[in-house]
Amino acid sequence: MTRVTRLAGVVLLTVCGAAHPCTARQTGEDPSLPPVGFGSLRQEDVAVHVNAGSIQLRVMPLDELILRLLAPDSYSALHSLRESNAEDIGEIARRNGAVEPGIFLVTVFAAVEQAQFDPEQLTIVSRNRLFRPVGILPMSPLWNQHRLAQRETATAVYVFEDGIAVLEPFTVDYGGVRSDQWGRALQRIERERARIEARIRLEAAHH
Numbered sequence: 327m328t329r330v331t332r333l334a335g336v337v338l339l340t341v342c343g344a345a346h347p348c349t350a351r352q353t354g355e356d357p358s359l360p361p362v363g364f365g366s367l368r369q370e371d372v373a374v375h376v377n378a379g380s381i382q383l384r385v386m387p388l389d390e391l392i393l394r395l396l397a398p399d400s401y402s403a404l405h406s407l408r409e410s411n412a413e414d415i416g417e418i419a420r421r422n423g424a425v426e427p428g429i430f431l432v433t434v435f436a437a438v439e440q441a442q443f444d445p446e447q448l449t450i451v452s453r454n455r456l457f458r459p460v461g462i463l464p465m466s467p468l469w470n471q472h473r474l475a476q477r478e479t480a481t482a483v484y485v486f487e488d489g490i491a492v493l494e495p496f497t498v499d500y501g502g503v504r505s506d507q508w509g510r511a512l513q514r515i516e517r518e519r520a521r522i523e524a525r526i527r528l529e530a531a532h533h
Contacts, residue, residue: 358391364522365395369404371514372396374498374507380441381434381474383448383500387492388429388483395518404431411463411483418461418485428457428486431465436474443472443480444501450486452496461485 372395373386386392388408393401408415408429419427428450434443450457464470465481474480490496495509 356390360394360519360522361526362394362401363398364525365401365518366397366521367395367400367514367518369396369400372511374505374511376498376500376503376505378443378500378503380438381436381443383498384433384435385448385450385498386431388431389492392492392515395515395522407431407465407483414463415461415483415485418463422460422485422487424460424485424488426488427460428484428488428490428492430484430486431481432484433479433481434469434474436476436478439476441474441476443474445469445472445482447501448484449499450490450496451499452490453494455489457486457490459484460487 369386372392373384376383376385386404388404390405393404393408396404415427415429419425430450432445432448445462446459448459461484463483463485465483466479468474468478469480469482471480493512493515495506495512498505498508
């Protein structure tokens with residue numbers, strides 16, 4: 327999972343792009359992380375959707391292991407979002423004794439007029455353990471109203487305790503409505519990781 331210490335330690339490389347990916351890793355960086363700039367996945371490829379009737383939720387891990395598999399523009403936007411909130415995330419983690427907190431971006435879509443939502447009802451089940459959010463950081467002013475007009479959206483960063491395994495299947499639950507879509511997302515993730523590793527080996531062989 328995403329380490330709070332890593333939040334402050336990874337520098338956003340804005341010069342990376344699809345045509346000129348960054349092959350170098352940061353000094354002291356986790357060697358299991360793919361280099362920045364090689365990914366091609368869309369945000370939808372690494373998101374879990376929950377249809378709760380009047381509202382729909384999209385839940386996406388903000389873990390560097392996942393983010394680096396995204397296309398450069400998406401990686402830059404989400405990495406920057408996480409970096410800009412690193413101090414608040416770290417404070418929540420420290421208060422709750424978390425060393426490697428689970429960090430997720432949650433977006434709520436209103437399917438009907440005056441749709442209400444309860445942020446605390448979102449939970450994750452990983453390795454047969456129930457995780458409730460220990461902190462929620464609103465990213466849009468509508469979030470704190472807990473009510474949306476039809477087609478409006480609200481977004482927040484969720485912080486969970488240590489232990490959510492993003493490279494294993496997990497279940498997202500909102501008010502008893504469950505989604506196991508992450509299992510299918512993992513298949514795309516593993517294919518992308520294999521593609522990136524093959525490209526790195528090919529480029530290394532040519533140097």
